[in-house]
Amino acid sequence: MKDKKTYDAIDVAKLVSALLVVCIHTFPLMDISKNANFVLVSIIARLAVPFFFITSGFFFFRKINFKKKWNDEENIQIWKHYFWRLLKLYIIWSIIYLPYNFILIHSGGFDLMDIVRYLRDFLFTGSFYHLWFLPALLFAVSMVYILVFKLGMKKTMLISFILYIIGMLGNIYQPLLHAIPGISKVLDIYLQIFGTTRNGLFFGMIFIILGCYVARYKIVMEANQLSLYTGIGIVLLVIECVTLKINGLIQDLSSMYLMLIPCVFFIFIRLLQVDMKHKPMYKTFRVLSLLIYVSHMLFAQVFIWLMPSMNSFLFYVLTIGCSFLFSYLIYHLSKHYKLLKQLY
Numbered sequence: 001m002k003d004k005k006t007y008d009a010i011d012v013a014k015l016v017s018a019l020l021v022v023c024i025h026t027f028p029l030m031d032i033s034k035n036a037n038f039v040l041v042s043i044i045a046r047l048a049v050p051f052f053f054i055t056s057g058f059f060f061f062r063k064i065n066f067k068k069k070w071n072d073e074e075n076i077q078i079w080k081h082y083f084w085r086l087l088k089l090y091i092i093w094s095i096i097y098l099p100y101n102f103i104l105i106h107s108g109g110f111d112l113m114d115i116v117r118y119l120r121d122f123l124f125t126g127s128f129y130h131l132w133f134l135p136a137l138l139f140a141v142s143m144v145y146i147l148v149f150k151l152g153m154k155k156t157m158l159i160s161f162i163l164y165i166i167g168m169l170g171n172i173y174q175p176l177l178h179a180i181p182g183i184s185k186v187l188d189i190y191l192q193i194f195g196t197t198r199n200g201l202f203f204g205m206i207f208i209i210l211g212c213y214v215a216r217y218k219i220v221m222e223a224n225q226l227s228l229y230t231g232i233g234i235v236l237l238v239i240e241c242v243t244l245k246i247n248g249l250i251q252d253l254s255s256m257y258l259m260l261i262p263c264v265f266f267i268f269i270r271l272l273q274v275d276m277k278h279k280p281m282y283k284t285f286r287v288l289s290l291l292i293y294v295s296h297m298l299f300a301q302v303f304i305w306l307m308p309s310m311n312s313f314l315f316y317v318l319t320i321g322c323s324f325l326f327s328y329l330i331y332h333l334s335k336h337y338k339l340l341k342q343l344y
Contacts, residue, residue, distance in 0.1 A: 008276040010055055014052070015286075017051050021130070022296045023316065024045045025296070026315050027316075029041075030312040043241045047260065047264060051268065052293075054265070057141065057207060057210065060078075063078050070146060086134060086138045089294075089342075090135055092343065093343075096298070100298075100301055122135075125194070131294065138200065144209050157213065160205040163205055166197070166202060167198070167199075168257070170190070170196075170197035171196070171255060196253065198253065207264060287327075287331050288327045291344050295327060295330075296322075299318070
């Protein structure tokens, strides 16, 4: 899959996914309808981050030569370039968000443990809470890269699936696990150290390996068949989420649903097969999706501080508007000031 094919439908979907991520942090329909907000934020928008993972896995592994070894010079160079690019991006945006972290920490009283917690968050849960995706992606891609060459595709997929199930239990079913004495203690120790199971190990790897699988083996399915499978997956996802909500298991950070796996997989396959007339703006969408993702909390957090009682839909519109304008400005200026390309 190392052709010159463009992936315009994927680029459009990336931009839509970025807008959905903003929904997760702004609850746009909360003041209109709590049920509608639940459907948008806790079901539809939860497809966005897994979609980013699977696309990242696909585009990374389509560059890898599977006929060679993992430590082949060509493959290692591809991995190193990807690793250092992601790490640099994460460090840059962590520095940008440092004033926000200082304000949040200082408002609650500052002590040395705050520095320890920040360092822990930087490594495991994100230096600012939406930035968790970057270290998670870095870890998941690296782990899958090594495991695929060492163990093969099937074993890596099985391991990744088992890890996802474990992570799902820690993300969704914590109240039930806390009712089991031995497991409860282990879970508490884990959470004290790592903060969450929503990370590269438990969350990211399954979607990265799915992207790797699609990159390694050309998958062709009929559009009607894909639509049917996707539709069934979405129906089952809705049933899963509604059932969890009824039983009081849906929280703000609930995001690791079982049916996300088939839904995202079939949606991704369908988008790969969409034949769109190429337009240069689609490549722009690709850059804007990343910039909107990493920058939107710069504006959302300010609105939370200045206007905590703002209407939720207005909050979303202002956050999207500001982050979109900021992202487009960065992208446009980066054509003249190359240093700004470091932001994406």
